[in-house]
């Protein structure tokens with residue numbers, strides 16, 4: 001008897017599945033259209049931040065009328081108690097909009113104010129500048145402030161798209177992994193497609209791997225598409241260019257594999273197709289809202305943050321942003337990768353238990 | 359009578375669904391290169407028996423050998439030499455017929471030209487159509503096409519002519535006879551006795567999971583006649599089916 005070729009069977013399935021996905025409108029909408037719409041909306045809206053984070057240089061005088069005045073504006077948040085090195089990093093990334101250093105002038109009662117802006121946050125720096133000008137000409141302060149020295153350091157400009165795009169990418173991977181996988185396996189089982197497959201010599205593992213290859217391939221094409229549109233039309237930052245894209249796609253692969261695990265579980269516990277969306281939403285919605293897709297999780301109330309920090313998408317998003325904007329390598333995000341891996345092990349352990357073939 | 363070689367032997371097959379015994383100690387052999395019919399009322403256990411032989415369901419007890427392979431230990435080898443048409447099955451969504459045949463070719467590890475397979479069941483004009491868009495009879499024909507992809511030694515057809523028009527049925531008989539003449543063994547179930555009589559070399563009657571008769575159609579008829587059976591009414595020289603065929607011609611319908 002001719003030797004049976006498992007690889008050929010797996011690839012035949014991958015090809016069939018890929019063709020089928022490309023022809024399924026819902027897959028295309030979830031993976032491409034939704035994220036692109038969000039990117040478009042946020043890309044044009046731009047950042048609407050109202051807070052200006054100003055770092056207080058270590059060693060600066062803090063009990064002086066200038067700082068008091070700045071705090072009173074309600075718009076400026078003074079950040080203290082960080083090391084110089086920390087501040088430098090934050091400043092370069094634009095996470096801190098400017099640094100301020102106030103000293104009493106030698107042999108004088110007046111203060112000297114030293115401000116450092118960053119090109120990573122030009123808009124906010126501009127606002128701070130005008131606030132300081134007001135302070136300088138304020139009658140009550142005038143006698144005490146002798147001078148304002150200003151300088152600007154160059155940092156990378158951190159745009160809204162740099163935050164939004166990785167989040168949308170992560171969510172696209174989550175929804176295509178969860179919904180797509182759950183629907184496909186449930187419907188193949190219910191429409192007896194899998195039963196017919198079982199009448200051929202194909203292995204079960206080939207069916208799972210073939211489907212997986214198709215879904216990963218589709219998700220990566222989607223991811224690449226989103227990254228390129230983001231980069232060329234909205235100026236999404238890719239620090240090391242193509243190498244960064246490759247790293248992002250590797251992260252995307254890890255993410256989609258983990259998320260497909262949820263899909264396998266759902267296909268096993270859902271009794272029919274109409275049960276797939278509600279169950280899938282239980283998995284995807286909390287991650288959509290809490291994993292830093294739209295807002296940094298630091299903006300959440302502190303009681304919510306532990307929940308955010310338990311979700312796999314949080315770590316995928318985090319790793320994506322670090323790789324894309326901060327130019328980190330995969331080794332630098334090993335902690336995030338490890339958490340994803342732990343989720344993967346946990347999810348597939350459950351999936352193996354609840355997955356149904358017939 | 360020449361002695362024939364058994365390609366399938368079923369020995370004392372029992373299948374229980376929980377407390378319900380669907381198959382109660384079936385034993386029979388299918389000879390190489392014959393068309394073997396499994397007949398019997400709804401729920402008799404025909405599909406159950408076929409699917410156990412096809413290694414798709416587990417049996418409760420009994421022994422089954424298919425071309426020298428045991429269903430218990432060599433299911434993988436059995437699947438490579440059989441072609442299966444299920445009474446109820448679906449096909450991968452969103453693919454056209456050619457793509458589906460390509461998929462099955464991959465699953466069987468066979469090198470075939472999809473169009474040639476489709477031509478055998480006269481579906482070449484529907485090559486680019488989706489399975490969903492086929493008529494009932496076309497679906498049946500497509501299912502049969504998928505059984506031929508791996509050039510199997512045995513094909514199993516579970517009610518292949520249900521839902522077919524009279525010519526399509528006849529044309530399918532021709533196809534099945536051709537397949538048999540090319541050296542393939544055919545196991546078929548049907549509720550049409552004229553079909554079984556025309557097509558099958560031997561038939562087994564199954565009722566409530568047991569075989570109540572097994573012989574060639576001619577022998578079974580002769581036996582009945584010799585027991586004094588007579589039809590109540592003299593048959594007419596033609597019936598409505600003859601009218602249908604006469605009016606609509608002999609060709610496959612799209």
Ligand SMILES: Nc1ncnc2c1ncn2[C@@H]1O[C@H](COP(=O)(O)OP(=O)(O)OP(=O)(O)O)[C@@H](O)[C@H]1O
Nearest residue numbers: 375378380398399400401402403404405406407445
């Ligand atoms: N999965 C199952 N679980 C429980 N009972 C089943 C199952 N499949 C079949 N049965 C029962 O086993 C009996 C035999 O069913 P089977 O499908 O083999 O009949 P069949 O001879 O093919 O009938 P038909 O001519 O209607 O196709 C029936 O009473 C049926 O209800």
Ligand SMILES: [Mg+2]
Nearest residue numbers: 404405406445
């Ligand atoms: Mg049946």
